[in-house]
Amino acid sequence: MNSLFDPALDLLEQLLTLLRQSPDGLSEHQLIQQLKSGHCTHIPNLPLRDRLVLFRTHFLVFNALYRLRDRLWAEQSAHLDISPLLIRLMPYRDGAQGLVEHDALRAYYLDEAHLRDTSEADVEHLLQSFWTRMHHGEEQQAALELFGLDARTDYPAIRLRYRQLVSQHHPDRGGSTTRLQSINKAMEILDRYYSPR
Known part of the structure:
Protein backbone atom coordinates (compact mmCIF):
# COMPACT_ATOMS: atom_id res chain seq x y z
CA MET A 1 0.00 0.00 0.00
CA THR A 118 -7.20 19.94 6.47
CA SER A 119 -7.21 23.51 5.16
CA GLU A 120 -6.17 26.74 6.83
CA ALA A 121 -9.85 27.47 7.54
CA ASP A 122 -10.13 24.04 9.20
CA VAL A 123 -7.13 24.81 11.40
CA GLU A 124 -8.74 28.10 12.43
CA HIS A 125 -11.94 26.21 13.26
CA LEU A 126 -10.03 23.64 15.36
CA LEU A 127 -8.39 26.43 17.37
CA GLN A 128 -11.70 28.22 17.83
CA SER A 129 -13.47 25.05 18.99
CA PHE A 130 -10.73 24.48 21.59
CA TRP A 131 -11.31 27.95 23.06
CA THR A 132 -15.09 27.49 22.87
CA ARG A 133 -14.72 24.31 24.93
CA MET A 134 -12.57 26.23 27.38
CA HIS A 135 -15.35 28.78 27.85
CA HIS A 136 -18.48 26.62 27.69
CA GLY A 137 -18.87 23.68 30.00
CA GLU A 138 -15.82 21.59 29.08
CA GLU A 139 -13.25 24.02 30.41
CA GLN A 140 -12.10 21.70 33.19
CA GLN A 141 -11.48 18.80 30.79
CA ALA A 142 -9.72 21.05 28.26
CA ALA A 143 -7.48 22.49 31.00
CA LEU A 144 -6.61 19.01 32.29
CA GLU A 145 -5.76 17.91 28.73
CA LEU A 146 -3.49 20.92 28.31
CA PHE A 147 -1.68 19.89 31.49
CA GLY A 148 -1.55 16.23 30.43
CA LEU A 149 -3.55 15.17 33.52
CA ASP A 150 -6.83 13.38 34.07
CA ALA A 151 -9.78 14.09 36.36
CA ARG A 152 -8.43 11.77 39.08
CA THR A 153 -5.58 14.16 39.80
CA ASP A 154 -5.28 16.24 42.97
CA TYR A 155 -4.43 19.88 43.65
CA PRO A 156 -0.76 19.34 44.67
CA ALA A 157 -0.16 17.43 41.42
CA ILE A 158 -1.80 20.24 39.44
CA ARG A 159 0.38 22.88 41.16
CA LEU A 160 3.52 20.82 40.51
CA ARG A 161 2.59 20.34 36.84
CA TYR A 162 1.82 24.05 36.50
CA ARG A 163 5.26 25.02 37.86
CA GLN A 164 6.93 22.53 35.50
CA LEU A 165 5.05 23.87 32.48
CA VAL A 166 5.68 27.52 33.33
CA SER A 167 9.39 26.79 33.74
CA GLN A 168 9.47 24.83 30.50
CA HIS A 169 7.49 27.28 28.35
CA HIS A 170 8.56 30.65 29.75
CA PRO A 171 9.60 33.03 26.93
CA ASP A 172 12.89 33.72 28.78
CA ARG A 173 13.74 30.04 28.19
CA GLY A 174 12.77 30.01 24.52
CA GLY A 175 9.09 29.26 25.09
CA SER A 176 6.03 30.90 23.59
CA THR A 177 4.14 33.78 25.20
CA THR A 178 0.91 32.39 23.73
CA ARG A 179 1.58 28.94 25.21
CA LEU A 180 2.39 30.50 28.59
CA GLN A 181 -0.87 32.47 28.50
CA SER A 182 -2.76 29.22 27.76
CA ILE A 183 -1.04 27.51 30.71
CA ASN A 184 -1.93 30.40 33.04
CA LYS A 185 -5.56 30.40 31.85
CA ALA A 186 -5.78 26.62 32.37
CA MET A 187 -4.39 27.04 35.89
CA GLU A 188 -7.04 29.65 36.71
CA ILE A 189 -9.72 27.17 35.61
CA LEU A 190 -8.22 24.24 37.54
CA ASP A 191 -7.86 26.45 40.63
CA ARG A 192 -11.66 26.93 40.60
CA TYR A 193 -12.28 23.17 40.44
CA TYR A 194 -9.50 21.73 42.62
CA SER A 195 -8.28 24.37 45.08
CA PRO A 196 -9.01 23.27 48.67
CA ARG A 197 -9.76 26.90 49.72
Missing part, protein backbone atom coordinates in the same frame (compact mmCIF):
# COMPACT_ATOMS: atom_id res chain seq x y z
CA ASN A 2 1.37 3.40 -0.95
CA SER A 3 1.31 5.74 2.05
CA LEU A 4 2.22 9.36 2.65
CA PHE A 5 4.51 8.12 5.41
CA ASP A 6 6.42 5.27 3.69
CA PRO A 7 9.50 7.44 3.02
CA ALA A 8 9.52 8.67 6.62
CA LEU A 9 10.06 5.39 8.43
CA ASP A 10 13.29 6.61 9.99
CA LEU A 11 11.42 9.55 11.63
CA LEU A 12 10.38 7.01 14.28
CA GLU A 13 14.04 6.17 14.89
CA GLN A 14 14.95 9.86 15.14
CA LEU A 15 12.15 10.43 17.67
CA LEU A 16 13.18 7.36 19.66
CA THR A 17 16.80 8.54 19.79
CA LEU A 18 15.80 12.04 20.96
CA LEU A 19 13.47 10.65 23.64
CA ARG A 20 16.11 8.21 24.90
CA GLN A 21 18.52 11.13 25.24
CA SER A 22 15.94 13.01 27.34
CA PRO A 23 14.71 10.69 30.12
CA ASP A 24 12.68 13.53 31.71
CA GLY A 25 10.80 13.95 28.44
CA LEU A 26 10.44 16.77 25.94
CA SER A 27 7.64 19.12 25.01
CA GLU A 28 6.32 18.97 21.47
CA HIS A 29 8.01 22.32 20.81
CA GLN A 30 11.39 21.02 22.03
CA LEU A 31 11.02 17.86 19.98
CA ILE A 32 10.24 19.79 16.79
CA GLN A 33 13.14 22.20 17.40
CA GLN A 34 15.55 19.29 17.90
CA LEU A 35 14.29 17.57 14.74
CA LYS A 36 14.76 20.80 12.81
CA SER A 37 18.22 21.43 14.23
CA GLY A 38 19.13 17.88 13.21
CA HIS A 39 18.00 18.72 9.66
CA CYS A 40 15.19 16.19 9.71
CA THR A 41 13.77 15.99 6.19
CA HIS A 42 10.47 14.48 7.30
CA ILE A 43 8.88 17.63 8.73
CA PRO A 44 8.51 21.02 7.00
CA ASN A 45 11.51 23.27 7.52
CA LEU A 46 9.34 26.38 7.44
CA PRO A 47 8.54 28.99 10.10
CA LEU A 48 5.84 27.77 12.48
CA ARG A 49 4.15 31.19 12.49
CA ASP A 50 1.95 30.01 9.61
CA ARG A 51 -0.94 28.08 11.23
CA LEU A 52 -1.21 25.54 8.41
CA VAL A 53 2.53 24.80 8.57
CA LEU A 54 2.24 24.49 12.34
CA PHE A 55 -0.70 22.09 12.01
CA ARG A 56 1.06 19.93 9.42
CA THR A 57 4.26 19.78 11.45
CA HIS A 58 2.28 18.91 14.57
CA PHE A 59 0.31 16.24 12.70
CA LEU A 60 3.41 14.59 11.20
CA VAL A 61 5.14 14.45 14.58
CA PHE A 62 2.09 13.08 16.39
CA ASN A 63 1.41 10.54 13.65
CA ALA A 64 4.97 9.28 14.08
CA LEU A 65 4.69 9.32 17.89
CA TYR A 66 1.53 7.20 17.89
CA ARG A 67 3.09 4.75 15.41
CA LEU A 68 6.19 4.60 17.62
CA ARG A 69 4.04 4.02 20.71
CA ASP A 70 2.25 1.14 18.97
CA ARG A 71 5.58 -0.38 17.91
CA LEU A 72 7.15 -0.11 21.37
CA TRP A 73 4.05 -1.64 22.92
CA ALA A 74 4.08 -4.54 20.42
CA GLU A 75 7.79 -5.11 21.18
CA GLN A 76 7.02 -4.88 24.92
CA SER A 77 10.07 -2.62 25.23
CA ALA A 78 8.63 0.69 26.51
CA HIS A 79 5.54 2.84 26.92
CA LEU A 80 5.38 6.26 25.29
CA ASP A 81 3.43 8.98 27.13
CA ILE A 82 2.15 11.46 24.54
CA SER A 83 0.82 14.97 25.18
CA PRO A 84 1.77 18.31 23.58
CA LEU A 85 3.47 19.50 26.76
CA LEU A 86 5.36 16.34 27.67
CA ILE A 87 6.40 13.37 25.54
CA ARG A 88 8.31 10.79 27.54
CA LEU A 89 9.49 7.19 27.33
CA MET A 90 8.40 5.11 30.29
CA PRO A 91 9.26 1.53 31.25
CA TYR A 92 7.02 -1.14 29.79
CA ARG A 93 4.63 -2.74 32.27
CA ASP A 94 2.54 -5.63 31.07
CA GLY A 95 -1.15 -4.75 31.03
CA ALA A 96 -0.93 -1.71 33.31
CA GLN A 97 -0.25 0.74 30.47
CA GLY A 98 -2.04 -1.06 27.68
CA LEU A 99 -3.56 0.96 24.91
CA VAL A 100 -7.17 1.83 25.57
CA GLU A 101 -9.77 0.14 23.40
CA HIS A 102 -10.60 3.34 21.52
CA ASP A 103 -8.20 6.24 21.76
CA ALA A 104 -9.78 9.09 19.79
CA LEU A 105 -6.54 11.08 19.50
CA ARG A 106 -4.63 8.04 18.26
CA ALA A 107 -7.35 7.36 15.67
CA TYR A 108 -7.24 11.00 14.54
CA TYR A 109 -3.47 11.18 14.10
CA LEU A 110 -3.22 7.79 12.38
CA ASP A 111 -5.80 8.84 9.75
CA GLU A 112 -3.68 10.38 6.97
CA ALA A 113 -6.77 12.04 5.48
CA HIS A 114 -6.65 14.62 8.29
CA LEU A 115 -3.23 15.77 7.10
CA ARG A 116 -4.16 15.72 3.44
CA ASP A 117 -7.62 17.32 3.73
Whole structure:
Protein backbone atom coordinates (compact mmCIF):
# COMPACT_ATOMS: atom_id res chain seq x y z
CA MET A 1 0.00 0.00 0.00
CA ASN A 2 1.37 3.40 -0.95
CA SER A 3 1.31 5.74 2.05
CA LEU A 4 2.22 9.36 2.65
CA PHE A 5 4.51 8.12 5.41
CA ASP A 6 6.42 5.27 3.69
CA PRO A 7 9.50 7.44 3.02
CA ALA A 8 9.52 8.67 6.62
CA LEU A 9 10.06 5.39 8.43
CA ASP A 10 13.29 6.61 9.99
CA LEU A 11 11.42 9.55 11.63
CA LEU A 12 10.38 7.01 14.28
CA GLU A 13 14.04 6.17 14.89
CA GLN A 14 14.95 9.86 15.14
CA LEU A 15 12.15 10.43 17.67
CA LEU A 16 13.18 7.36 19.66
CA THR A 17 16.80 8.54 19.79
CA LEU A 18 15.80 12.04 20.96
CA LEU A 19 13.47 10.65 23.64
CA ARG A 20 16.11 8.21 24.90
CA GLN A 21 18.52 11.13 25.24
CA SER A 22 15.94 13.01 27.34
CA PRO A 23 14.71 10.69 30.12
CA ASP A 24 12.68 13.53 31.71
CA GLY A 25 10.80 13.95 28.44
CA LEU A 26 10.44 16.77 25.94
CA SER A 27 7.64 19.12 25.01
CA GLU A 28 6.32 18.97 21.47
CA HIS A 29 8.01 22.32 20.81
CA GLN A 30 11.39 21.02 22.03
CA LEU A 31 11.02 17.86 19.98
CA ILE A 32 10.24 19.79 16.79
CA GLN A 33 13.14 22.20 17.40
CA GLN A 34 15.55 19.29 17.90
CA LEU A 35 14.29 17.57 14.74
CA LYS A 36 14.76 20.80 12.81
CA SER A 37 18.22 21.43 14.23
CA GLY A 38 19.13 17.88 13.21
CA HIS A 39 18.00 18.72 9.66
CA CYS A 40 15.19 16.19 9.71
CA THR A 41 13.77 15.99 6.19
CA HIS A 42 10.47 14.48 7.30
CA ILE A 43 8.88 17.63 8.73
CA PRO A 44 8.51 21.02 7.00
CA ASN A 45 11.51 23.27 7.52
CA LEU A 46 9.34 26.38 7.44
CA PRO A 47 8.54 28.99 10.10
CA LEU A 48 5.84 27.77 12.48
CA ARG A 49 4.15 31.19 12.49
CA ASP A 50 1.95 30.01 9.61
CA ARG A 51 -0.94 28.08 11.23
CA LEU A 52 -1.21 25.54 8.41
CA VAL A 53 2.53 24.80 8.57
CA LEU A 54 2.24 24.49 12.34
CA PHE A 55 -0.70 22.09 12.01
CA ARG A 56 1.06 19.93 9.42
CA THR A 57 4.26 19.78 11.45
CA HIS A 58 2.28 18.91 14.57
CA PHE A 59 0.31 16.24 12.70
CA LEU A 60 3.41 14.59 11.20
CA VAL A 61 5.14 14.45 14.58
CA PHE A 62 2.09 13.08 16.39
CA ASN A 63 1.41 10.54 13.65
CA ALA A 64 4.97 9.28 14.08
CA LEU A 65 4.69 9.32 17.89
CA TYR A 66 1.53 7.20 17.89
CA ARG A 67 3.09 4.75 15.41
CA LEU A 68 6.19 4.60 17.62
CA ARG A 69 4.04 4.02 20.71
CA ASP A 70 2.25 1.14 18.97
CA ARG A 71 5.58 -0.38 17.91
CA LEU A 72 7.15 -0.11 21.37
CA TRP A 73 4.05 -1.64 22.92
CA ALA A 74 4.08 -4.54 20.42
CA GLU A 75 7.79 -5.11 21.18
CA GLN A 76 7.02 -4.88 24.92
CA SER A 77 10.07 -2.62 25.23
CA ALA A 78 8.63 0.69 26.51
CA HIS A 79 5.54 2.84 26.92
CA LEU A 80 5.38 6.26 25.29
CA ASP A 81 3.43 8.98 27.13
CA ILE A 82 2.15 11.46 24.54
CA SER A 83 0.82 14.97 25.18
CA PRO A 84 1.77 18.31 23.58
CA LEU A 85 3.47 19.50 26.76
CA LEU A 86 5.36 16.34 27.67
CA ILE A 87 6.40 13.37 25.54
CA ARG A 88 8.31 10.79 27.54
CA LEU A 89 9.49 7.19 27.33
CA MET A 90 8.40 5.11 30.29
CA PRO A 91 9.26 1.53 31.25
CA TYR A 92 7.02 -1.14 29.79
CA ARG A 93 4.63 -2.74 32.27
CA ASP A 94 2.54 -5.63 31.07
CA GLY A 95 -1.15 -4.75 31.03
CA ALA A 96 -0.93 -1.71 33.31
CA GLN A 97 -0.25 0.74 30.47
CA GLY A 98 -2.04 -1.06 27.68
CA LEU A 99 -3.56 0.96 24.91
CA VAL A 100 -7.17 1.83 25.57
CA GLU A 101 -9.77 0.14 23.40
CA HIS A 102 -10.60 3.34 21.52
CA ASP A 103 -8.20 6.24 21.76
CA ALA A 104 -9.78 9.09 19.79
CA LEU A 105 -6.54 11.08 19.50
CA ARG A 106 -4.63 8.04 18.26
CA ALA A 107 -7.35 7.36 15.67
CA TYR A 108 -7.24 11.00 14.54
CA TYR A 109 -3.47 11.18 14.10
CA LEU A 110 -3.22 7.79 12.38
CA ASP A 111 -5.80 8.84 9.75
CA GLU A 112 -3.68 10.38 6.97
CA ALA A 113 -6.77 12.04 5.48
CA HIS A 114 -6.65 14.62 8.29
CA LEU A 115 -3.23 15.77 7.10
CA ARG A 116 -4.16 15.72 3.44
CA ASP A 117 -7.62 17.32 3.73
CA THR A 118 -7.20 19.94 6.47
CA SER A 119 -7.21 23.51 5.16
CA GLU A 120 -6.17 26.74 6.83
CA ALA A 121 -9.85 27.47 7.54
CA ASP A 122 -10.13 24.04 9.20
CA VAL A 123 -7.13 24.81 11.40
CA GLU A 124 -8.74 28.10 12.43
CA HIS A 125 -11.94 26.21 13.26
CA LEU A 126 -10.03 23.64 15.36
CA LEU A 127 -8.39 26.43 17.37
CA GLN A 128 -11.70 28.22 17.83
CA SER A 129 -13.47 25.05 18.99
CA PHE A 130 -10.73 24.48 21.59
CA TRP A 131 -11.31 27.95 23.06
CA THR A 132 -15.09 27.49 22.87
CA ARG A 133 -14.72 24.31 24.93
CA MET A 134 -12.57 26.23 27.38
CA HIS A 135 -15.35 28.78 27.85
CA HIS A 136 -18.48 26.62 27.69
CA GLY A 137 -18.87 23.68 30.00
CA GLU A 138 -15.82 21.59 29.08
CA GLU A 139 -13.25 24.02 30.41
CA GLN A 140 -12.10 21.70 33.19
CA GLN A 141 -11.48 18.80 30.79
CA ALA A 142 -9.72 21.05 28.26
CA ALA A 143 -7.48 22.49 31.00
CA LEU A 144 -6.61 19.01 32.29
CA GLU A 145 -5.76 17.91 28.73
CA LEU A 146 -3.49 20.92 28.31
CA PHE A 147 -1.68 19.89 31.49
CA GLY A 148 -1.55 16.23 30.43
CA LEU A 149 -3.55 15.17 33.52
CA ASP A 150 -6.83 13.38 34.07
CA ALA A 151 -9.78 14.09 36.36
CA ARG A 152 -8.43 11.77 39.08
CA THR A 153 -5.58 14.16 39.80
CA ASP A 154 -5.28 16.24 42.97
CA TYR A 155 -4.43 19.88 43.65
CA PRO A 156 -0.76 19.34 44.67
CA ALA A 157 -0.16 17.43 41.42
CA ILE A 158 -1.80 20.24 39.44
CA ARG A 159 0.38 22.88 41.16
CA LEU A 160 3.52 20.82 40.51
CA ARG A 161 2.59 20.34 36.84
CA TYR A 162 1.82 24.05 36.50
CA ARG A 163 5.26 25.02 37.86
CA GLN A 164 6.93 22.53 35.50
CA LEU A 165 5.05 23.87 32.48
CA VAL A 166 5.68 27.52 33.33
CA SER A 167 9.39 26.79 33.74
CA GLN A 168 9.47 24.83 30.50
CA HIS A 169 7.49 27.28 28.35
CA HIS A 170 8.56 30.65 29.75
CA PRO A 171 9.60 33.03 26.93
CA ASP A 172 12.89 33.72 28.78
CA ARG A 173 13.74 30.04 28.19
CA GLY A 174 12.77 30.01 24.52
CA GLY A 175 9.09 29.26 25.09
CA SER A 176 6.03 30.90 23.59
CA THR A 177 4.14 33.78 25.20
CA THR A 178 0.91 32.39 23.73
CA ARG A 179 1.58 28.94 25.21
CA LEU A 180 2.39 30.50 28.59
CA GLN A 181 -0.87 32.47 28.50
CA SER A 182 -2.76 29.22 27.76
CA ILE A 183 -1.04 27.51 30.71
CA ASN A 184 -1.93 30.40 33.04
CA LYS A 185 -5.56 30.40 31.85
CA ALA A 186 -5.78 26.62 32.37
CA MET A 187 -4.39 27.04 35.89
CA GLU A 188 -7.04 29.65 36.71
CA ILE A 189 -9.72 27.17 35.61
CA LEU A 190 -8.22 24.24 37.54
CA ASP A 191 -7.86 26.45 40.63
CA ARG A 192 -11.66 26.93 40.60
CA TYR A 193 -12.28 23.17 40.44
CA TYR A 194 -9.50 21.73 42.62
CA SER A 195 -8.28 24.37 45.08
CA PRO A 196 -9.01 23.27 48.67
CA ARG A 197 -9.76 26.90 49.72
